[in-house]
Amino acid sequence: MKKYFRVAKMMLINNLQYIWDIVLGSIHFLVIIFIFVNLWQYLYGSGKAMISGYDISQMVWYLIVGELIVIGTRTTVTKGGISDEVKSGNISYILSKPINYIWYQFSNFIGEVIVKLMFYIPLSLAVGLIMIGELRNFNFAYIPFMIIVIALGIIVDFFLRVTVGLLAFWIEDTSPLFWMYGKFILMFGVFFPAELFPKAVADIVKVSPVAAIVYGPGKIVIDFSFETFLSIVSIQIIYLLLSIALAFWVYQKGVKKLNVNGG
Amino acid sequence: MLTVVKNYIKLLYKYKVLNISASMEYKVSFILQIVLMILNNASFLIVWGALFTVNKSIGGYEFKDVMLLWAISSSSFGFCYVLFGNGRKVMSLIINGELDVYLLQPKNLLFNVLVSETSISAIGDILYGYIILIILGADIKLWAMFSLFVVVSGIIMAMFGVIIHSLTFYLNNIKEFINNMEMLAVSFSIYPEGIFGGFVKLLLYTVIPTGFMVYIPVSVMRQFDMGLFLEVIAFAVFETIAAIVIFNSGLKRYGSGNMMNMRG
Numbered sequence: 001m002k003k004y005f006r007v008a009k010m011m012l013i014n015n016l017q018y019i020w021d022i023v024l025g026s027i028h029f030l031v032i033i034f035i036f037v038n039l040w041q042y043l044y045g046s047g048k049a050m051i052s053g054y055d056i057s058q059m060v061w062y063l064i065v066g067e068l069i070v071i072g073t074r075t076t077v078t079k080g081g082i083s084d085e086v087k088s089g090n091i092s093y094i095l096s097k098p099i100n101y102i103w104y105q106f107s108n109f110i111g112e113v114i115v116k117l118m119f120y121i122p123l124s125l126a127v128g129l130i131m132i133g134e135l136r137n138f139n140f141a142y143i144p145f146m147i148i149v150i151a152l153g154i155i156v157d158f159f160l161r162v163t164v165g166l167l168a169f170w171i172e173d174t175s176p177l178f179w180m181y182g183k184f185i186l187m188f189g190v191f192f193p194a195e196l197f198p199k200a201v202a203d204i205v206k207v208s209p210v211a212a213i214v215y216g217p218g219k220i221v222i223d224f225s226f227e228t229f230l231s232i233v234s235i236q237i238i239y240l241l242l243s244i245a246l247a248f249w250v251y252q253k254g255v256k257k258l259n260v261n262g263g
Numbered sequence: 264m265l266t267v268v269k270n271y272i273k274l275l276y277k278y279k280v281l282n283i284s285a286s287m288e289y290k291v292s293f294i295l296q297i298v299l300m301i302l303n304n305a306s307f308l309i310v311w312g313a314l315f316t317v318n319k320s321i322g323g324y325e326f327k328d329v330m331l332l333w334a335i336s337s338s339s340f341g342f343c344y345v346l347f348g349n350g351r352k353v354m355s356l357i358i359n360g361e362l363d364v365y366l367l368q369p370k371n372l373l374f375n376v377l378v379s380e381t382s383i384s385a386i387g388d389i390l391y392g393y394i395i396l397i398i399l400g401a402d403i404k405l406w407a408m409f410s411l412f413v414v415v416s417g418i419i420m421a422m423f424g425v426i427i428h429s430l431t432f433y434l435n436n437i438k439e440f441i442n443n444m445e446m447l448a449v450s451f452s453i454y455p456e457g458i459f460g461g462f463v464k465l466l467l468y469t470v471i472p473t474g475f476m477v478y479i480p481v482s483v484m485r486q487f488d489m490g491l492f493l494e495v496i497a498f499a500v501f502e503t504i505a506a507i508v509i510f511n512s513g514l515k516r517y518g519s520g521n522m523m524n525m526r527g
Contacts (some may be wrong), residue, residue, distance in 0.1 A: 021439065024439035024440070024443065025439060027439075027443045027446070027447075028443070028446050028450075031446070031447060031450050032450070035450065035451070035454055035458075038454075038458045038459055038460070038463075039314075039321070039454065039458050041458075042321065042322060042457070042458045043314070043317050043318055043321065046318060048317070051317050171291060171292060171295070172289045172291070172292040173289070173292045173295075173296065175296075175384075176295045176296050176299035176300065176303075176384065177295075177299070179299060179300070179303045180299050180302060180303060183303050183306045184306070187306045187307065187309050187310050188309070191310055192310075192313070192314075196313045196314075196316070196317070197309075197313050198313075198316075201309075
């Protein structure tokens, strides 16, 4: 266990050196929020106080939470670093060490994500407060529950991205799979709550990985109830176990196909 | 003059055939890149479909107008990177001193650099725009106008890229700036113009050419206006000249990387 903490600590220290890159990289995060604030102001401006049961502040804060999970936690590992290691054969350097490859990548991820969140959390709060103001009915006492749900969402997303990355054992270029995965999460979970979709689609979204990764955390922040919390956490735990099992299964199948030429 | 143009077209053709056939060696990856890019673009229709249940019109656009916006944005982006696939690497070629290998070849440097690579996923972007036209049941006039705008907007996009990448000749450490400028041009091009206020609109017709790339073309395709049409053409010509001038004057500051390199 100690070795994994060491890896995470090393990654954290490394990433603190590149804080300026994180700052500049956040412009994309801000642009999406800016565009959607404009869009929602236009839609709510046409005389609607509520859309699908949400007011404008809830809609914007939902987007901010979703973006925090999806964009604010993009790291080398989740952006396709595993695919690069498989393709280049660099994965073999880790295979020869007494450390599990997936947990090693998880430690790397945690180290990097802590630095990113140290920047993105204050940024998200500042942007939300400046662009749209306080969230209606927000209760500070529920923050610990929100943190649990957001953290679980980030971890489920990590293991699913690892699974996609490991498909590089079979596919030369996994980037199209990353686009599709990213788009799936973005379209159905980040931009707005599932309730805006037709009921049949919304019902599927609410039990899909999207619910575990973004819809659930967003919903808990903008419209908290203990009943919702329990149902979201249950879905998250199911998807967490499934995604870990899937990542390990794909890894074990794939690593048998690995051919590394010495150099 | 005609022979020179013919030679460049021949060079362009050879590059594209070579690049595409090289990529087709990995058949699964080749097909996946194209098909998934089409699906990737199509997924946004789900978002817009949901948003249009709230209002029949958003920023002056109806659902079919947003589809047209997506079609032109996607196909012109695709055209840009199928034809000028190396456009997004100009910065790294300058920083790493990798222009040497192109400088030694007896062809126009900028043209040679830009066309020497081909983005395969961008083929999916081009196709997506035309799929939308089929869905919209476009008439022959719209097909012709759309195709013309795909070329003109694609050139605007490519030349905008050349201008910002050429700043690397003058400034250091602007990788993130360049990435952000490219991202801004694309991000704004897929939302209706009417949702943005005055200052942002001003930016979209000056610093970032999204207005000329997609908003005016969509407006002309919805209702033909010769004045606006000529404005887009004039802007494309102006931007091409600006890109060539900025790139060539920056080139005087270029330092060789002394790299031994070969291109197949």
